[in-house]
Amino acid sequence: MPHYKLMYFNLRGRAEIIRYLFAYSGIKYEDHRIEQVDWPKIKPTIPFGKIPILEVDGVTLHQSLAIARYLAKETGLAGQTPLEQALVDAIVDTIDDFVSLFPWGEKNQDVKQQTFNDLLTNTAPGLLRDLDCFLGDNKWLVGKSVTWADFYWDVCSTTLLFLKPGLADNYPKLLALKQRVQALPAIAAWIQQRPKTTL
Template sequence: MPVYVLRHFRAEIIRLLFVAKGQEFEDKLYTFETWPAEKPNTPFGQLPVLTVDGKDYTEYTAINRFLARELGLMGSNSQEEYEIDRVISLSSGVSAEVIKIFHEQDKDKKAQLEKSLRENVIPKFMSNLEQLAPPEGTGFCVGNKLNLGDLIIFDTIDGKTDDATMNKFPSVKAIMDKVRSNERIKAYLASRAPTPFD
């Protein structure tokens, strides 16, 4: 059984992948105060880093895809992998906006960016997802079982919209509900420690 060690500020997708499969891992969460001492010990001087049996893996999206494959959460065939990759690409625009908000120092500009995220960026992301959702309404973005795409959708949207907006996108809501109702994930969400980005 591989030994997994995750060093990060907020690598929530990676943590959700482990949790969803019930896979044990060492969760090393850094703060901006504890990070400088660790930085020289990381490839490229950045986080996250996933260490598997002593080998380091870097770059968040690449780690997500690698780990999803290792844990059986990357789709059942190349078509499903493509559809999950499409979700990854769509979510990257939202992630860029979230990072912009985090780094903005001006309070008024930050408030404007947050408003735009809630009222424009997230609804557009959900609208795009709604067009791609399977017509049979399985509650999964691809196939008939939990996968990396579902976890990315959940993490990208969770806490960033309201019920009224969510109800406009029933297929996306079904995915959110399915992830949230997963017994392992439900227990994790109830007990997870906050990160520097929360």
């Protein structure tokens, strides 16, 4: 088993999907959380200057979704066939397109607040409607077993629901999917033990 070291801030953020994959598969890793104040010193030492990164036996991987996809393939959570894998990737990218619209680092609080409100009020409902339609009456988003697309829905919706509680109230099937993910014993244990952060 390789030695895994994950580096990110003390946030769920873009590292949480990676932590879910480690938690679910029971793989040991170093969950290295850095302080914001130390970041300017660390940034120039990192290829491409962004986190999360995952060191795999000394090889540095960047881009949260590339890291998550690698772990999902290693652990059988990427989809059972190439077609399922493409569907999983498409759902993850669809959710990520939306999450990436948020100006997380915006310094002007008025601009930030206004853009967040607009996205949560005007853009989110379309995404939720489409995801709900895609899920239909199925247990999991793709195929007959849980994949990292289900994990990504839970991870991202947890933050969206923190920002706007009630956002998904019209979509009980999506909320039930979220509960199914959070009830998986290894995920439930991780949620219980993880450092409590707002984002």
